[in-house]
Amino acid sequence: MSMASHVEPLIVGRVINDVLDLFVPTVAMSVRFGTKDLTNGCQIRPLVAANAPDIHIVGRANDLFTLVMTDPDAPSPSEPSMRECLHWLVVNIPGGGDPSQGEEVVPYMSPRPPLGIHRYVMVLYQQRSRMVAPVPTASGVDAARARFSTRAFADRHEMGLPVAAMYFNAQREPASRRRHY
Structure with missing residues (x-):
C-alpha cells in the first residue's frame, strides 16, 4: 500500500483543509487503542479511548518526532467555534519508539464529544532538532488546550509539513448505554 493512499481518507474526512495542508506521508505510524488498530475515519467509543493509545513510529533512533492530537470539531461539528481543542502534545519522541519515550508537554485527554x-x-x-519542551503550569495546560492551531504550532517551531497523520471519529455514548448505579 503506497503512502499516498494514506492521504485520501484525510482529504475525504476534511482533515486536510480543516487542520492540515496537503502533504505526502513519509513515516509509518501505527495507533492502537487496547486491541483495536486505528484506521483512518474509524469509529472509536470514547470509553475505548479513555487511555492514551499505543503508538509506534517507524524511524531511526536519532530521529525526533512531535505528536499533536486535536479535536477540530469542538464544541460541535456544525459550529466548531473552539477549533482546535488540544488533546495531547508530546515532543522529542525517538524514531522506532513511542510517545512514552518523549516529553509530554500537554497530557492526554480522552475524547469527550x-x-x-x-x-x-x-x-x-x-x-529538525531536540526541542526544549515548555513546562506549562496547571492553569496553562487548560489555556493551551483551547483554540490550539496545529498549523501555527508547526510554523512556530519550523517543522514543515507533517510526516504522518491519522484520525478517528467518536460521539457521545447514548445515556441508555451508561450504567446507572
Missing part, C-alpha cells in the same frame, strides 16, 4: 460526531486527529512531525 458533547454533541455530534467529532474527529480526533493525530499528527506526526519530524523535528
